[in-house]
Amino acid sequence: MKTAHNLFLFAFATLIFSCVPEDAHLGNTTDKFDSLTYEESIEKWEILKAENSDGYSYKIEFQSFAGFGNVTEIIVESGEVVERNYQEYTRDLNTNEKNIVEEYNEKGASVGSHEKGFSPLTIDELYETCLQDYLEVDSEANQITFETNDLGIISTCGYFPYNCADDCFIGFSMSSFEWID
Template sequence: MRSFKLLHKFLFLSLIFVSFSSCSSDDKSGNENEFVGESGINSSESKELWLSLKSTNNDSYEYTIETVSWTGFATSTTIKVEDGEVVSRDFMSTQPQEENPAETEIVEEYLENGSDLGTHESGADILTIDELYSLCFAEYLTVDTDSNLIYFNTTSEGVINTCGYVNKDCADDCFVGFKLTDFTWL
């Protein structure tokens, strides 16, 4: 049983490493803090595309940010934005069952909207995509590239979906930033 748990953790860590390795954006496009994602769209182009797309779509959308730890603990937060204002946050966290690690159990879940937005501590911050761009440009794309791997990517239409970094000396749960696993216009 112990060897199964170790194998499960090894496979899980390998999956996380491969997924982050495929998103690394060491390719800079001339500007010191401008990065090109796998989509071929750089950070400045992405921001310009976003401004146009949000106008076309009435600044109404929904996105999900997920996190996964090497221990199997995972979270999912869905933020819904209508006319540029966050209207709801839906959160769930899970962990492997102790008796059957291949299965998960819900640790916490909630839905916030209206006046109760922000009443729970857990979950992704209540941010619009505009605020995620600001956070990305100010906090994540500006870290020292000698000691950190920087990750930046967009959807095929150019909307930011990954921005963050990993310290090169860190071993477990090292990603600082955000990764959207789903984005939908409303």
């Protein structure tokens, strides 16, 4: 009888684990298994930044399950933020059409003059903010997330409190990144 019980447990475990994809890493809940670690990513960033004259643009986007959101574009030249563009929107839940509610453009000395929108940070400052504000939170109370894009550059950093249901992500998620010539 004990042999039959052990055989059943073995067969059950085999069935369960055979359903897990080969490239899955147990414990990773982001479906992005090729993401670099923080340390690997910041090393990669330093190399890429030097190769590309530290000029780039990126967008940070927030989208609520309830149909509203915003996107902030940051433009950096020679390591300095020179422009910030913001767009706040709602989405028609039937057509998924984006309706602009508010927008602005800041250039030069006016960068950072509006309250709404993602802070005008360089990628270097994003790495610092990520480490200081998001990766060091209590992992017992939060699901901590760090992801990189296909270049190996930071793209998502933050956390979800375990006891929260909707729109609970605290941090940032980059929707695009481009080098500027």
